[in-house]
Amino acid sequence: MQKKIVWLLLLIAGVRVSGRAQSMVPVIQKTQSTIAQIEKDGDVVDVALYDYIFKDNNSTYSYEFQFYKTDSYEVRVFGDDLRTGTFMIRILRYVGTLWQKVEQTDIAMADASVTFTPPASERYRIEVSCGLLGSNTSGCFGMIIKRKE
Amino acid sequence: MGSCFAGTAFAQYQPSTAAEMTDFIGQVVQATEKKGEAVIHSECGIFTIRTNRQAMFSTRMLYPGHEYTVILLSDRMIPNFKFVLWRREGDNWVRVDSSNQNLVKAKNIQSTLLGDMETVQLQPQTSQEYAFQMVSISDKNETGHYGLIIQQRPASTTDGSTSGNGGQSNARTGDRFFKTRGYEWAYLKKDANSDRMLVDGEWQKSTDEGLFMANAGRSDFQQLQPTSLAAKYTLNSSKTQNGVVAYYLTHTSGIAATVEVDAARQKLTLWSKSSGRDYVIVYTVVESYDH
Numbered sequence: 001m002q003k004k005i006v007w008l009l010l011l012i013a014g015v016r017v018s019g020r021a022q023s024m025v026p027v028i029q030k031t032q033s034t035i036a037q038i039e040k041d042g043d044v045v046d047v048a049l050y051d052y053i054f055k056d057n058n059s060t061y062s063y064e065f066q067f068y069k070t071d072s073y074e075v076r077v078f079g080d081d082l083r084t085g086t087f088m089i090r091i092l093r094y095v096g097t098l099w100q101k102v103e104q105t106d107i108a109m110a111d112a113s114v115t116f117t118p119p120a121s122e123r124y125r126i127e128v129s130c131g132l133l134g135s136n137t138s139g140c141f142g143m144i145i146k147r148k149e
Numbered sequence: 150m151g152s153c154f155a156g157t158a159f160a161q162y163q164p165s166t167a168a169e170m171t172d173f174i175g176q177v178v179q180a181t182e183k184k185g186e187a188v189i190h191s192e193c194g195i196f197t198i199r200t201n202r203q204a205m206f207s208t209r210m211l212y213p214g215h216e217y218t219v220i221l222l223s224d225r226m227i228p229n230f231k232f233v234l235w236r237r238e239g240d241n242w243v244r245v246d247s248s249n250q251n252l253v254k255a256k257n258i259q260s261t262l263l264g265d266m267e268t269v270q271l272q273p274q275t276s277q278e279y280a281f282q283m284v285s286i287s288d289k290n291e292t293g294h295y296g297l298i299i300q301q302r303p304a305s306t307t308d309g310s311t312s313g314n315g316g317q318s319n320a321r322t323g324d325r326f327f328k329t330r331g332y333e334w335a336y337l338k339k340d341a342n343s344d345r346m347l348v349d350g351e352w353q354k355s356t357d358e359g360l361f362m363a364n365a366g367r368s369d370f371q372q373l374q375p376t377s378l379a380a381k382y383t384l385n386s387s388k389t390q391n392g393v394v395a396y397y398l399t400h401t402s403g404i405a406a407t408v409e410v411d412a413a414r415q416k417l418t419l420w421s422k423s424s425g426r427d428y429v430i431v432y433t434v435v436e437s438y439d440h
Contacts, residue, residue: 005260006176024188028175036168045167049192050178051209064208 024050027080027142034076034144044147046073053084053130055137060129065145067118074146076113077128083139085131087112092125099125165224165262167193170294173262177220177298189217192297196227196283196290206235206282207297211273218300219281222253222266226293227285232267235280242280245358246271248376249286264293269376272304323366325439327410327417329359329432337420337427346427359432361408361417363387363396370398370408372419378430382406410434 027050038045046065053061067073077087086108092099102124105114108131118124132139170193178188189209196205211217221232234246248267253260271279283295331354338349360374363384370382382398389395392413398406406421417432 005258005263006173006180023182024191025175025179025182028171028178028191032168032171032175035171036166039166039168044195045193047192047194048167048171049190049194049207051190 022052022080022083022138022140024140026082027078027140030078030080031142031144034078038144038146043149045144046147047145048142050140050142052138052140053128053132055132058129059132060127061141063126063128063143064123065126066121066123067116068121069118070121072115072117072148074113074115074148075126076111076144076146078111078142078144079130080140081110083133083136084110084141085133086110087128087130087141089114090127090129091116092127093119093122094125164226164292165294167294169262170224170296174296174298177296181298181300187301188298189301190297190299194295194297195292196223196230196285196295197292205295206280208237208278208280209299210276211271211279211299212276213273214304215301216270216272216304219269219271220266220296220298220300221268221281221283222296222298223264223283224262224293224295225264226291227295228264228289229287230265230267230290231284231286232269233282233284234269234271235282237278237280244356246375246377247357250377321364321367323364323439325363326437327359327361327363327432327434328436328438329361329417330435331356332359332430332432334428334430337429339427346429349426359417361432363408370396410437412437 031048035045035048049063051061053059075089075091077089079085079087087110088105088108089112090104091102091114093102094100102119103114103116105112126143126145128141128143130139130141174191174193178191181188192207194205194207219232219234221230223230229251232248233244235242236245237243246269248269250267252258252266252268253263254265258266273279281297333352333354335352336349337346339345340347355375357375357377359372359378362369362371362373364370365384365387368384370384372378372380381401385397385399387394387396392411394410396408396410398408400406400421404422406419409418410416411418412434415434417434419430419432421428
């Protein structure tokens with residue numbers, strides 16, 4: 001039944017053929033067990049997102065998110081293992097006219113994570129940077145923002 | 150699941166888990182890719198109404214040369230929301246389109262997961278950041294999960310004539326486009342004494358961008374944007390008088406409509422009926438061009 005709904009949604013959305021080499025599916029599948037475990041542990045998945053890192057964009061992806069100072073978080077990034085190498089995560093806060101680093105990963109890792117307790121409740125920028133493997137110019141990744149309960 | 154989903158007065162449905170929503174998104178992505186299409190961004194998150202801000206938004210850069218379909222969906226804790234599309238212009242966000250089609254209900258989609266679904270299509274003219282905002286418009290909405298999927302395909306034309314945030318039209322020879330920004334509308338009623346049509350109630354305003362297409366040779370008139378007002382008409386006849394072009398139309402539902410385009414005043418005015426009530430919408434024209 002779910003599969004029928006998925007196809008119906010595609011018809012409604014009016015998608016047409018375009019073609020792209022990379023698939024987002026492996027990264028989504030890679031994060032699913034982690035997401036299930038987070039919820040089983042009683043924590044909350046605030047966001048799970050999937051996108052691409054491009055060499056043309058300095059191999060960096062930015063995402064803004066509202067964090068609350070009453071909560072503590074963990075930001076985790078997963079690569080697709082084919083095109084993405086190691087990741088660094090930086091969390092920045094807009095102060096005055098500049099984005100200033102508040103937190104970052106200690107070392108680059110294939111699946112990186114950083115814990116974060118916000119000093120204030122506001123929108124922060126999460127920057128994910130990655131070394132792309134070989135001659136690849138883009139790579140898919142997944143990011144989970146976990147809120148600890 | 151966390152305190153977000155404590156029992157409420159509207160405990161008609163159980164909230165979805167992030168695992169369930171992500172799994173559903175994964176299926177949509179997989180089916181999209183199997184058809185040879187691209188998904189450039191997908192996201193699952195929490196839409197909460199526990200604060201005063203009954204809206205959330207996510208952003209992404211989108212680029213010219215592509216057509217995008219943005220799908221925003223919710224679980225059954227959020228049975229009705231509006232999708233508002235914004236574009237960053239300098240330091241400001243400009244509202245460019247919106248959708249409140251209630252597709253799950255409208256298409257009679259039977260699902261234990263979905264509450265509401267909205268879609269918007271766009272074709273950027275320049276590389277800009279867009280925001281996809283979910284706005285609660287029902288007091289029956291509770292905290293739940295949303296899903297966001299952005300599908301990408303090559304632009305349908307190479308000369309950019311389907312401009313603005315685009316639409317579903319494949320431009321053809323003879324197509325004349327009218328691009329608008331902002332509109333106001335009101336219901337009308339006939340004055341018993343003078344037989345004139347007067348405004349019935351207040352004017353309502355919107356900043357949404359619009360796009361219209363007229364092709365007299367094909368007897369075709371379409372409103373392509375905003376998505377919430379998209380419509381197709383048969384162009385029965387047209388007349389030009391004192392620089393004002395009047396198009397006499399019949400909507401696919403059979404309802405008559407008249408559109409007047411006044412280039413000097415930069416206005417596109419549409420008169421028609423909805424549920425038996427006459428109404429008028431006045432759009433501000435910012436550009437008109439032929440394909």
